[in-house]
Amino acid sequence: MIRKQSKQRDLVLNYMKQIHGHVSAEEVYDALNQSGNPISLATVYRNLDILSQMNEIKKIAHPVNGYVYDKTAEPHYHLHCVKCNQLFDAPNTYVRKLDIAMKAQSGWEIHSHSILFEGVCPTCANKTDEQYRNGN
Amino acid sequence: MIRKQSKQRDLVLNYMKQIHGHVSAEEVYDALNQSGNPISLATVYRNLDILSQMNEIKKIAHPVNGYVYDKTAEPHYHLHCVKCNQLFDAPNTYVRKLDIAMKAQSGWEIHSHSILFEGVCPTCANKTDEQYRNGN
DNA sequence: ATTTATGCAAACTATTTGCATTGCC
DNA sequence: GGCAATGCAAATAGTTTGCATAAAT
Numbered sequence: 001m002i003r004k005q006s007k008q009r010d011l012v013l014n015y016m017k018q019i020h021g022h023v024s025a026e027e028v029y030d031a032l033n034q035s036g037n038p039i040s041l042a043t044v045y046r047n048l049d050i051l052s053q054m055n056e057i058k059k060i061a062h063p064v065n066g067y068v069y070d071k072t073a074e075p076h077y078h079l080h081c082v083k084c085n086q087l088f089d090a091p092n093t094y095v096r097k098l099d100i101a102m103k104a105q106s107g108w109e110i111h112s113h114s115i116l117f118e119g120v121c122p123t124c125a126n127k128t129d130e131q132y133r134n135g136n
Numbered sequence: 137m138i139r140k141q142s143k144q145r146d147l148v149l150n151y152m153k154q155i156h157g158h159v160s161a162e163e164v165y166d167a168l169n170q171s172g173n174p175i176s177l178a179t180v181y182r183n184l185d186i187l188s189q190m191n192e193i194k195k196i197a198h199p200v201n202g203y204v205y206d207k208t209a210e211p212h213y214h215l216h217c218v219k220c221n222q223l224f225d226a227p228n229t230y231v232r233k234l235d236i237a238m239k240a241q242s243g244w245e246i247h248s249h250s251i252l253f254e255g256v257c258p259t260c261a262n263k264t265d266e267q268y269r270n271g272n
Numbered sequence: 273a274t275t276t277a278t279g280c281a282a283a284c285t286a287t288t289t290g291c292a293t294t295g296c297c
Numbered sequence: 298g299g300c301a302a303t304g305c306a307a308a309t310a311g312t313t314t315g316c317a318t319a320a321a322t
Contacts, residue, residue, distance in 0.1 A: 001275085001276075002275090002276085002322090003276075003277095004275080004276050004277070004320080004321050004322065005321070005322090006276080006277055006278080006320075006321075007277095007320085008277075008278070009277085024311095025311085025312080026310095026311080038279095039278090039279090040278070040279045040280070041279095041312090042278080042279070042280080042281095042312090042313075042314085043277075043278055043279070045311095045312065045313075046277080046278085046313090047277090060199075061197035061198065061199050061200075062197060063196075063197050064197075066310090066311070066312095067311090067312095079238075079242060079244055081244075082247070090238065090241075090242065091241050091242055092237075092238070092241055098251070098253075099253070101228075102215075102226065102228070102253050103255075105226075105227050105228055106215060106226065106227055106253075107258050108215055108217075108253070108255045108256060108257055108258065108261075109255045109256040109261055110253055110254070110255040111218070111254045111255050111256075112253075112254050113251055113252060113253040113254065114251070114252050114254075115234070115249055115250070115251050115252075116249060116250050116251075116252070117234075117235070117238050117242075117244070117246055117248075117249040118246070118247045118248050118249065118250075119239075119244045119245045119246040119247045119248075120244065120245040120247075121244055122243050122244065125244075125245055137300085137301075138301080138302095139296070139297085139300090139301055139302075141296085142295085142296080142301085142302055142303085143295090143302095143303095144302075144303070145302085160286095161286085161287080162286085174304095175303090175304090176303070176304045176305070177287090177304095178287090178288075178289085178303080178304070178305080178306095179302075179303055179304070181286095181287065181288075182288095182302080182303085183302095202285090202286070202287095203286090203287095
């Protein structure tokens with residue numbers, strides 16, 4: 001089953017390539033529709049899935065908000081803020097050595113790994129409890 | 137205010153402490169009901185949530201199967217088999233050094249991290265495509 | 273001409289919530 | 298007695314699917 005090009009798939013891919021951070025299917029749907037590019041939610045889901053299979057993007061499990069999509073399939077690390085729940089890319093580079101070590105220790109065939117750091121982002125760290133209560 | 141005890145909460149906690157691996161809320165529900173301990177699904181969800189807040193167990197995002205619960209809240213690493221989708225505990229120990237390093241690099245307050253290795257488990261690696269087709 | 277992609281609505285799965293009742297402290 | 302926990306059913310959120318139509322090769 002060879003894939004055909006489609007207007008909607010291009011829209012989704014272009015959108016994904018320009019985002020910062022990570023987005024849910026619903027966010028992709030809203031953003032495209034609000035920018036004058038009507039697309040149905042089912043099509044968004046189907047294309048996010050297809051683009052993941054094509055290794056253009058990656059579907060990742062958010063620690064608290066279901067699944068989100070990452071603009072790249074290249075393995076890298078994430079920071080999760082437990083206060084605002086946002087997910088950020090970590091500034092360091094991928095350590096392939098860990099895969100070799102884990103293969104030796106476990107006997108598994110290892111493809112890659114991801115590291116998720118949990119903590120509090122600088123923005124949230126500077127907020128008072130008062131500001132949290134008010135949603136600022 | 138959460139009470140320390142209830143019959144159902146004890147059932148859920150005892151069950152969690154004796155499992156190997158990771159279970160979904162539905163699995164906890166089924167297991168308890170099948171072992172002659174009637175409990176409702178809503179209560180299972182509520183108690184898994186409460187036990188997570190109490191740091192007795194941990195809710196974790198499974199890379200493909202929604203959320204599952206881990207018998208311990210102690211940070212550790214996981215191996216995910218992309219063929220059978222099972223999640224296993226990794227044999228190595230937690231490297232706290234990574235948290236210090238990430239704090240320095242990112243300016244975040246880091247609480248902990250988790251590493252998820254993706255690969256193929258020994259059992260699946262030894263299966264032929266034929267066996268997969270037949271579900272063995 | 274054939275096959276893949278889309279939109280829509282319905283179906284599903286997982287999880288949460290309201291509320292009346294039960295059971296601890 | 299008062300507050301937390303439970304069960305049940307209904308509600309919600311997120312995602313998938315069937316099917317008729319449109320678009321791409």
